[in-house]
Amino acid sequence: MMRQKIYLLSIIFFLFTLHSNAQNTGSDVSGPSAKSIYGEFGGPGLLSWNYDQRFKGQKGLGFRLGFGGIGFFGAGIFTVPVGLNYLSGSKGNYFEVGAGASALTISDGRSLFSNDASTIIGFINFGYRYQPEKNGFTGRVFISPIISQAGVLPIYGGISAGYKF
Numbered sequence: 001m002m003r004q005k006i007y008l009l010s011i012i013f014f015l016f017t018l019h020s021n022a023q024n025t026g027s028d029v030s031g032p033s034a035k036s037i038y039g040e041f042g043g044p045g046l047l048s049w050n051y052d053q054r055f056k057g058q059k060g061l062g063f064r065l066g067f068g069g070i071g072f073f074g075a076g077i078f079t080v081p082v083g084l085n086y087l088s089g090s091k092g093n094y095f096e097v098g099a100g101a102s103a104l105t106i107s108d109g110r111s112l113f114s115n116d117a118s119t120i121i122g123f124i125n126f127g128y129r130y131q132p133e134k135n136g137f138t139g140r141v142f143i144s145p146i147i148s149q150a151g152v153l154p155i156y157g158g159i160s161a162g163y164k165f
Contacts, residue, residue: 034058034131035165036138042158043144044081044102044123046070050160052085058133059087059094071107078105085125092132096142098125122147127157131164138164 034054041047048068055061062085069078083100099122106117127142140160146153 031057034062036131036162037165038138038140038160038162040066040068040140040158040160042156043125043142043160044083044100044121044146045079046077048079048081050081050162054087058131059089061086064098064100069104075108076106078107079103081123083123083125087129087131092130094129094131096125096127096129096140099123119149135165136163138162 033056036052038050038052039048040050045066045068047070048066050064050066050068052064053062055063064081064083064085066081067079068081070076071078079102081100081102083098085096085098087094087096089095102121102123104119104121123144123146125142125144127140127144129138129140131138138161141157142159143155143157146156
């Protein structure tokens with residue numbers, strides 16, 4: 001458990017160090033903050049809808065917030081992934097690295113408001129993002145190791161597609 005916390009803190013430290021050392025040149029960092037909405041299959045939200053925004057410009061540090069899950073006949077898992085991410089690259093083609101947490105609520109479906117188990121998992125994202133400089137289609141392919149009380153799931157990932165505005 002301690003090793004998992006150190007691993008997650010190391011990634012978060014890496015993100016802030018990367019941001020503070022980044023050079024802000026070119027059209028990718030000027031102008032309004034890039035914003036997008038996308039659907040994601042896999043990753044920390046299982047099957048989720050997400051909002052993503054850069055803090056400044058088209059690349060660099062940003063955040064994501066989503067909701068999703070999967071269920072059948074009232075039973076299932078509800079997720080809320082939240083995280084920081086960093087985009088490096090140019091002209092719509094970016095390497096993405098990120099980290100965050102996802103709240104999970106598991107229900108067996110016996111009652112509409114039953115909450116059989118809740119937990120929080122950590123996640124790390126590494127992948128490719130296509131995000132046009134103007135409005136339009138955006139897509140991602142990524143590996144997303146999951147960190148939970150049960151251990152680390154190192155080979156896990158997902159894909160997403162959405163719209164940048």
